[in-house]
Amino acid sequence: MLDDFLMFSFAPMLIGLFIAITCAILGNFLLLRKQALVSDSISHVVLPGIVLAFVVTGSAATWPMMIGAGVAALLSVAFIEVIVRFGRIEPSAAMGVVFTSMFALGVLLLELSDTRNVHLDVQHALYGSLESLIWLDAVGWRSLLDPVALAGLPHELWRVLAVFALVTGAIIVFWRHFVLISFDETFAASAGVHVGLVSIFLISLSAIAAVAAFDAVGSIIVIAMFVCPPATARLLTNRLKTQVALSVLFASLSVIVGILASGYVLRPFGYTDSVSAAGMIAVISGILLAASAVFGKHRLAVN
Amino acid sequence: MFGYNAYLIVSSATVLGASAGVCGTYLYMRKNSLLSDAISHSTLAGLAMAFLLVSALGGNGRSLVVLLVGSTLSATAGLAAVRYLVNNTRLGSDAAIGVVLSTFFALGVVMLSVIQILPIGQKAGLEGFLLGSTAGMLAQDAVLITVLSIILVVVFLVFRRDILVVSYDPIFAQTQGISLRRTDFIVMYGTLAVTVVGLSVVGLILIVALLIIPSAAARFWSNRVEIIVITAAVFGGLSGAVGASVSAFVEDAPVGSVIVLVSATIFVFSLVASPERGLVISLIRKAQSSWRVHLAMGLLSVAENRPIYEEKTRTILQKNGYLRPDGSVTATGQNAAMVALKNEQRWQVWTSQMQAEGTSVDPLGWMKIEHNLTPDQLRSIDRHLFRRDLSNA
Amino acid sequence: MTELTSTEKSPVLRVNGLSVSYNSDPVVYSVNFDIPHGAMSAIIGPNGAGKSTTLKAVVDIQPRLTGQIEIFGQTYDKVRNRISYVPQRASVDWDFPVTVQDVVLMGVYPTLGLLGRVRPMHWAKVMEALERVGMTGFADRQIGQLSGGQQQRVFLARALVQDADLYLLDEPFAGVDAATEKAIVKVLKDLQSKGKTIVAVHHDLTTVEAYFDHIVFINRSIVAAGSVAREFTEEHINQTYGRLVASQKQVI
Numbered sequence: 033m034l035d036d037f038l039m040f041s042f043a044p045m046l047i048g049l050f051i052a053i054t055c056a057i058l059g060n061f062l063l064l065r066k067q068a069l070v071s072d073s074i075s076h077v078v079l080p081g082i083v084l085a086f087v088v089t090g091s092a093a094t095w096p097m098m099i100g101a102g103v104a105a106l107l108s109v110a111f112i113e114v115i116v117r118f119g120r121i122e123p124s125a126a127m128g129v130v131f132t133s134m135f136a137l138g139v140l141l142l143e144l145s146d147t148r149n150v151h152l153d154v155q156h157a158l159y160g161s162l163e164s165l166i167w168l169d170a171v172g173w174r175s176l177l178d179p180v181a182l183a184g185l186p187h188e189l190w191r192v193l194a195v196f197a198l199v200t201g202a203i204i205v206f207w208r209h210f211v212l213i214s215f216d217e218t219f220a221a222s223a224g225v226h227v228g229l230v231s232i233f234l235i236s237l238s239a240i241a242a243v244a245a246f247d248a249v250g251s252i253i254v255i256a257m258f259v260c261p262p263a264t265a266r267l268l269t270n271r272l273k274t275q276v277a278l279s280v281l282f283a284s285l286s287v288i289v290g291i292l293a294s295g296y297v298l299r300p301f302g303y304t305d306s307v308s309a310a311g312m313i314a315v316i317s318g319i320l321l322a323a324s325a326v327f328g329k330h331r332l333a334v335n
Numbered sequence: 336m337f338g339y340n341a342y343l344i345v346s347s348a349t350v351l352g353a354s355a356g357v358c359g360t361y362l363y364m365r366k367n368s369l370l371s372d373a374i375s376h377s378t379l380a381g382l383a384m385a386f387l388l389v390s391a392l393g394g395n396g397r398s399l400v401v402l403l404v405g406s407t408l409s410a411t412a413g414l415a416a417v418r419y420l421v422n423n424t425r426l427g428s429d430a431a432i433g434v435v436l437s438t439f440f441a442l443g444v445v446m447l448s449v450i451q452i453l454p455i456g457q458k459a460g461l462e463g464f465l466l467g468s469t470a471g472m473l474a475q476d477a478v479l480i481t482v483l484s485i486i487l488v489v490v491f492l493v494f495r496r497d498i499l500v501v502s503y504d505p506i507f508a509q510t511q512g513i514s515l516r517r518t519d520f521i522v523m524y525g526t527l528a529v530t531v532v533g534l535s536v537v538g539l540i541l542i543v544a545l546l547i548i549p550s551a552a553a554r555f556w557s558n559r560v561e562i563i564v565i566t567a568a569v570f571g572g573l574s575g576a577v578g579a580s581v582s583a584f585v586e587d588a589p590v591g592s593v594i595v596l597v598s599a600t601i602f603v604f605s606l607v608a609s610p611e612r613g614l615v616i617s618l619i620r621k622a623q624s625s626w627r628v629h630l631a632m633g634l635l636s637v638a639e640n641r642p643i644y645e646e647k648t649r650t651i652l653q654k655n656g657y658l659r660p661d662g663s664v665t666a667t668g669q670n671a672a673m674v675a676l677k678n679e680q681r682w683q684v685w686t687s688q689m690q691a692e693g694t695s696v697d698p699l700g701w702m703k704i705e706h707n708l709t710p711d712q713l714r715s716i717d718r719h720l721f722r723r724d725l726s727n728a
Numbered sequence: 729m730t731e732l733t734s735t736e737k738s739p740v741l742r743v744n745g746l747s748v749s750y751n752s753d754p755v756v757y758s759v760n761f762d763i764p765h766g767a768m769s770a771i772i773g774p775n776g777a778g779k780s781t782t783l784k785a786v787v788d789i790q791p792r793l794t795g796q797i798e799i800f801g802q803t804y805d806k807v808r809n810r811i812s813y814v815p816q817r818a819s820v821d822w823d824f825p826v827t828v829q830d831v832v833l834m835g836v837y838p839t840l841g842l843l844g845r846v847r848p849m850h851w852a853k854v855m856e857a858l859e860r861v862g863m864t865g866f867a868d869r870q871i872g873q874l875s876g877g878q879q880q881r882v883f884l885a886r887a888l889v890q891d892a893d894l895y896l897l898d899e900p901f902a903g904v905d906a907a908t909e910k911a912i913v914k915v916l917k918d919l920q921s922k923g924k925t926i927v928a929v930h931h932d933l934t935t936v937e938a939y940f941d942h943i944v945f946i947n948r949s950i951v952a953a954g955s956v957a958r959e960f961t962e963e964h965i966n967q968t969y970g971r972l973v974a975s976q977k978q979v980i
Contacts, residue, residue, distance in 0.1 A: 068430040125368035132544030136595035216820045222787040222813035223838045259433035270870040272825045305452040311444035318438025333425040333823045334872040620752035644796045
């Protein structure tokens with residue numbers, strides 16, 4: 033039982049936790065800046081980015097793909113800005129134009145290029161493969177202290193850990209900047225904060241988080257973790273720091289409950305197979321939101 | 336190559352594109368384009384559940400009607416969830432849409448994984464609804480799509496004035512007895528219907544594109560709603576027709592993506608080339624206006640003997656032959672400055688003394704007043720200036 | 729503030745040949761004016777006349793098409809820490825999850841740097857500012873629970889902790905109750921008596937003479953600027969607002 037957990041659930045849970053917490057922390061600021069759908073947009077444009085990186089470099093190595101996806105995310109933000117500013121198109125419509133077009137381009141490139149030998153398809157991009165991230169070297173708790181066994185942990189873990197460290201570090205260092213541009217852009221600008229630069233920084237961090245997460249868990253979890261835990265937390269408190277802390281808590285809860293539920297939900301029906309863990313995590317986060325939307329102490333604005 | 340099946344696909348894609356263009360325009364007018372994203376992602380859960388339920392009962396879970404009913408039900412639930420969150424919590428519509436689309440879609444993904452586990456026959460191909468798949472399209476499917484699309488367009492045409500008034504001025508609309516609820520109901524459920532109908536052709540992820548892109552592209556070509564609706568229908572239909580035809584000829588090119596990329600091409604062309612609000616014309620106008628303002632400001636400084644601080648202003652004055660490289664003013668420069676000063680004085684008199692409403696009307700100081708006012712208006716301004724000079728002297 | 733001392737020193741703020749455009753439509757054009765040291769100045773003009781735009785151009789938020797702006801004889805970014813700008817109350821989301829004291833504390837952010845600790849001295853400043861605007865009892869409230877007038881007081885308190893020499897306020901009296909208006913004027917006059925300079929976008933002609941000693945009339949370009957005693961005339965009001973308002977001034 034314990035060995036089973038360490039071998040099959042430990043790594044997915046850890047990876048899921050790092051991803052969910054990273055996305056949720058950033059999601060608080062996107063939510064407050066009324067840019068919740070930026071995560072939707074980013075997670076769609078990641079596909080053409082990695083496909084293009086694959087077509088150009090001919091390999092499915094991690095770094096080219098992450099760079100490709102990051103570039104695609106920033107490009108999409110630039111396109112949206114141009115369409116809104118020059119074309120005077122509704123921002124949400126402009127966003128819809130850009131991310132659907134780029135996603136379509138990604139699908140087309142994927143179908144036209146020869147990707148049979150690599151792990152790259154649309155389904156994978158959508159739901160990821162959290163279940164496949166197993167730790168074969170695990171034999172009991174002692175493995176957690178055994179460097180040889182630890183080396184056998186899926187390499188995705190180290191990647192999401194690095195991104196988690198980067199994002200939490202950046203949030204701590206630039207906390208005041210993010211708060212200022214989220215609350216009062218005009219005051220921020222007059223006080224010498226480069227609003228454009230800081231908001232691009234926030235979006236870049238989101239893109240990095242989405243790209244790192246996407247390979248392991250797929251884009252649905254990414255969107256769900258960016259939006260649901262912060263939204264849930266917002267309905268329970270009127271303090272920013274509490275909101276961020278609660279969002280981390282809800283993100284973690286979604287991952288743990290989601291992974292456990294995915295393994296056991298079909299047991300009563302006589303099946304021992306797991307359902308999609310990524311999907312289950314997102315569903316749990318949605319259930320948490322639904323609960324706080326109905327019962328949350330601060331679900332309504334005061335005025 | 337271009338057989339019977341291809342004709343079916345091309346004709347349904349065309350009809351679908353046109354009706355999505357019409358519907359999308361009204362959605363755009365209600366500033367709710369991305370609502371379609373929540374609606375379309377919510378269909379997956381119902382689709383999978385309907386398949387599961389009907390198959391478990393021994394029926395044909397893959398029948399288009401079954402799947403359409405299932406997706407309609409879950410999309411309705413998704414729509415209701417978005418509306419609940421927007422109306423009953425402090426969350427904005429962006430957050431509500433994000434929450435609903437990710438959660439409902441995730442539920443669909445869980446259901447799909449359940450279907451994979453259960454021993455149900457004929458489960459292949461359900462994922463075709465993600466990105467659209469027309470391989471097995473039947474004549475009856477095409478008829479269904481066409482009939483539903485036409486009904487939709489007719490409904491929109493019947494209520495077009497109500498939707499227009501509500502979008503432009505909701506409060507006025509209510510005083511006119513136009514129900515906000517009813518028009519919003521029509522727009523939202525119209526979107527839902529297009530989404531569900533379009534699932535099998537372009538798939539749930541890309542149907543959003545057909546609802547948003549043609550109408551956004553059409554916005555570049557007119558300011559009149561009727562024209563925008565027709566243009567959006569043409570753009571949508573064209574995308575469907577060209578996209579479906581191309582994908583019939585090119586092996587491995589998925590229909591949905593090609594259709595979306597055709598519409599994206601139309602959008603980019605509109606964005607760049609639109610004569611009213613296109614990129615090219617905007618940049619030209621901006622440069623022209625900057626040039627004119629610098630010129631006018633420079634000449635005023637010359638006329639009033641104030642120093643010119645800006646390099647760009649000096650350069651522009653030099654290029655017009657008003658300033659010598661050493662900074663001294665030429666004879667034509669003096670003349671032009673006097674003309675500019677007179678122009679400015681006339682505008683000031685007009686905006687401050689003559690014009691009936693002083694607020695928010697452009698005192699277009701950098702434009703030639705002769706082009707904007709009638710000769711008798713100009714004469715009355717000059718009489719005023721003359722009297723003022725007399726009394727000052 | 730007498731006429732004499734204000735002409736002795738060079739102006740605190742000098743705007744020269746300013747024009748600003750959104751896309752290709754100029755909003756303000758040929759704006760020239762000076763604000764003397766120690767003045768309490770009103771920027772007056774009809775809606776859409778470019779009052780806020782001019783103020784934003786002064787604090788470098790709004791890119792300018794032409795023109796030069798000197799503050800204390802320097803460009804804005806060199807004297808940023810001597811200037812406090814109070815945006816329009818309506819420009820922010822008051823549903824934001826912060827408390828009154830959090831917002832006021834934002835006034836010291838620029839001096840704290842990235843990771844500088846918030847010290848008791850900073851909190852003392854915040855509390856003092858809240859006391860000056862009469863909001864001591866509200867420090868721990870969520871900002872969404874405040875009335876319009878109270879929100880404006882919070883913004884003013886945030887400006888006070890910045891300890892500036894020049895205060896630029898965009899519509900500080902818009903949508904506030906009478907008591908708040910009085911309280912704000914008192915704080916501003918107090919600042920003026922300490923030698924600070926104040927510029928406020930204002931729209932109520934009836935209170936100009938009571939509150940201000942300097943005035944800038946603007947309607948897309950400058951109509952007149954100078955001391956209230958000399959320039960606040962019917963002719964200038966007419967010129968700024970057109971003939972319609974002229975008759976209203978007679979009623980006043």
